Amino acid sequence: MISQTEENYLKALYNLTYLKGEASVNEISKRLEIKMPTVNSMMKKLSEKGFVHYESYKPLKLTEEGKKEAALIIRKHRLTEMYLVEKMGFAWDEVHQIAEQIEHIHSPEFFTKMDQLLGYPTVDPHGSPIPDHNGVMRSESYIFLDTCKTGDAVTLMAVQPSSKELLQYLSAKDLELGTTLTILSIEPFDNSITVNYGNRISEVLSSKVTATLLVRPIS
Amino acid sequence: MISQTEENYLKALYNLTYLKGEASVNEISKRLEIKMPTVNSMMKKLSEKGFVHYESYKPLKLTEEGKKEAALIIRKHRLTEMYLVEKMGFAWDEVHQIAEQIEHIHSPEFFTKMDQLLGYPTVDPHGSPIPDHNGVMRSESYIFLDTCKTGDAVTLMAVQPSSKELLQYLSAKDLELGTTLTILSIEPFDNSITVNYGNRISEVLSSKVTATLLVRPIS
DNA sequence: CTAACAAGTTAGATTAAACTAACAAAATAT
DNA sequence: ATATTTTGTTAGTTTAATCTAACTTGTTAG
Ligand SMILES: [Mn+2]
Ligand SMILES: [Mn+2]
Ligand SMILES: [Mn+2]
Ligand SMILES: [Mn+2]
Numbered sequence: 001m002i003s004q005t006e007e008n009y010l011k012a013l014y015n016l017t018y019l020k021g022e023a024s025v026n027e028i029s030k031r032l033e034i035k036m037p038t039v040n041s042m043m044k045k046l047s048e049k050g051f052v053h054y055e056s057y058k059p060l061k062l063t064e065e066g067k068k069e070a071a072l073i074i075r076k077h078r079l080t081e082m083y084l085v086e087k088m089g090f091a092w093d094e095v096h097q098i099a100e101q102i103e104h105i106h107s108p109e110f111f112t113k114m115d116q117l118l119g120y121p122t123v124d125p126h127g128s129p130i131p132d133h134n135g136v137m138r139s140e141s142y143i144f145l146d147t148c149k150t151g152d153a154v155t156l157m158a159v160q161p162s163s164k165e166l167l168q169y170l171s172a173k174d175l176e177l178g179t180t181l182t183i184l185s186i187e188p189f190d191n192s193i194t195v196n197y198g199n200r201i202s203e204v205l206s207s208k209v210t211a212t213l214l215v216r217p218i219s
Numbered sequence: 220m221i222s223q224t225e226e227n228y229l230k231a232l233y234n235l236t237y238l239k240g241e242a243s244v245n246e247i248s249k250r251l252e253i254k255m256p257t258v259n260s261m262m263k264k265l266s267e268k269g270f271v272h273y274e275s276y277k278p279l280k281l282t283e284e285g286k287k288e289a290a291l292i293i294r295k296h297r298l299t300e301m302y303l304v305e306k307m308g309f310a311w312d313e314v315h316q317i318a319e320q321i322e323h324i325h326s327p328e329f330f331t332k333m334d335q336l337l338g339y340p341t342v343d344p345h346g347s348p349i350p351d352h353n354g355v356m357r358s359e360s361y362i363f364l365d366t367c368k369t370g371d372a373v374t375l376m377a378v379q380p381s382s383k384e385l386l387q388y389l390s391a392k393d394l395e396l397g398t399t400l401t402i403l404s405i406e407p408f409d410n411s412i413t414v415n416y417g418n419r420i421s422e423v424l425s426s427k428v429t430a431t432l433l434v435r436p437i438s
Numbered sequence: 439c440t441a442a443c444a445a446g447t448t449a450g451a452t453t454a455a456a457c458t459a460a461c462a463a464a465a466t467a468t
Numbered sequence: 469a470t471a472t473t474t475t476g477t478t479a480g481t482t483t484a485a486t487c488t489a490a491c492t493t494g495t496t497a498g
Contacts, residue, residue, distance in 0.1 A: 005484080038486055057446060057493060088332050094328065098328075098329050102324065105320050106320065107316065107317045110303075114307075222454080224455065243476085245476080253457095255476065256458085256476085257455070260477095
C-alpha cells in the first residue's frame with residue numbers, strides 16, 4: 001500500500017524529473033516545503049519500495065514502476081481538474097487545490113466514470129496531457145511563446161506552470177486555450193511582446209507571462 | 220485542525236449516539252474495528268479538543284460543537300452519495316465507500332457546488348436526511364416496516380442500516396425508495412411478511428429485511 | 439587550489455495513531 | 469453475595485512522518 005504522503009513525493013519527483021530525467025533532494029524539499037532530512041529518509045523508503053533509484057549524493061530518479069505510479073496519480077489529478085471545470089462549472093483557476101486532494105481517492109470506478117462522462121479527454125483545463133490508464137503520457141511538441149518571432153501566428157495550447165494568479169490574469173485578458181495570437185512586435189529591452197487576438201488589437205505580455213504560454217504555430 | 224482519523228471517530232460517535240444520546244468505548248471499537256485502548260485515548264483527545272464529554276467509566280457523549288462537526292461531515296458524505304447517484308450514474312449500492320473518502324475533502328466550494336447542482340436535496344440515496352450547512356438534521360417520523368399490520372399500505376422512505384448486500388437484494392426485487400407496498404399477510408412464526416407492490420403480486424420479505432425498511436403509512 | 443558555501447546525510451527528538459499486556463471497574467449470572 | 473465475564477483504563481511499544489542540530493560531501497568563487 002502506498003500512502004497519500006508517499007504519493008505526493010512521487011508526483012513531485014515525477015514533475016521535477018520530467019525534463020532533465022533527474023532531480024535533487026533539495027528541489028523536492030523546496031517544492032513540497034518539507035525539510036531536506038525528511039525528504040532524504042522518504043527517498044530511502046521509496047527506494048526500498050522500488051519506486052526510486054537512490055544512491056548517496058547522486059541525483060534522484062524514478063524507477064519504471066515509480067514513473068507509472070506517479071503518472072497514474074497525475075492522471076487522477078488532471079481528470080479531476082477536467083471534471084470540475086467541464087461538469088461542475090468551476091473556473092480553471094479554482095480546481096488545482098481540490099484536485100490535489102481528490103487525486104488520492106482510492107476508487108478505480110470513480111475515475112473511470114469521470115473519464116467516461118468527459119468522453120476520454122487527453123488534456124486538462126490548463127492544456128497539460130492526461131496520462132492514459134497505463135500511465136503513459138503523450139509528449140507535447142509545443143513551444144513557449146517567448147521563443148516566437150515577430151509576425152508569427154500561434155494558437156495557445158497550454159499554460160505551464162499554471163499558478164492561480166497567472167490563470168486569473170489570463171482570464172482577465174480573455175486569453176484562453178485555443179486563442180490564436182499574432183505577434184506584432186517584440187521589445188528588445190525586456191522581451192515583452194505586443195500581440196493581437198480576438199477583438200484585442202494590441203495587448204502587451206511581459207516575458208514572465210510569455211515564458212509560461214505553450215503555443216502551436218499555425219501551419 | 221481536525222484530522223481525517225478524528226473525523227471518522229466523530230462520525231461513528233454521532234451515528235451511535237443518534238438514538239440513545241450516548242455510546243460506549245466498546246461500541247466505537249467494534250464499529251471502527253479499532254481496539255478499545257486506542258478508542259479510549261482518542262476519546263480523551265477529542266475531549267481535550269472540546270468535541271466529546273469524557274469521564275472515566277461513564278458513557279460517551281458529543282458536545283454541541285462535536286455534534287455540529289460530526290453532522291457537517293455526515294452532510295458531506297450524504298451530499299456526495301447523492302451526487303454520485305444523480306449526476307454520475309452510480310447505483311445506490313456503489314456509493315458508500317467512495318463517499319467514505321470524499322467526506323474528508325477540505326473545500327467548502329466543492330460541496331456547495333454539489334449541493335447547488337443537485338438542487339439542495341434533503342435526503343441521500345438511501346433515504347437518510349442530509350444535515351443543513353449549520354449541521355442541523357431534520358428528524359424523520361418514519362416507522363419500520365416490521366411494526367406495520369396486515370392491510371397497511373405504506374411508501375418506502377429509507378433503508379437503515381443500508382449494507383451493500385441489502386441494497387443489492389432490494390434492487391433485485393425492484394424495491395426502491397418511493398415504492399408503495401401493501402401488506403397482505405404476516406407469518407407469526409418468523410415475522411416474515413407477504414407484500415404486494417408495482418407488478419409484484421406476492422413477495423415475501425423476511426424480518427431481517429423488514430427491520431431495515433423505514434416507511435410512511437399512506438394517509 | 440583552497441576557502442567558503444550549498445547540498446546531502448546522520449542522529450536523535452516529537453507527534454499521531456495504532457497495537458498488546460496487564461490491571462481495574464462494572465455488569466451479569468449463579 | 470460472590471464469582472465470572474465484560475468493559476474500560478493504564479502503561480509501554482511500534483510505525484509513519486515530521487523536525488532540529490550537527491556533521492560530511494560536493495560545488496563554486498577567488
Ligand atoms: Mn493541477
Ligand atoms: Mn495531493
Ligand atoms: Mn453512506
Ligand atoms: Mn470516512
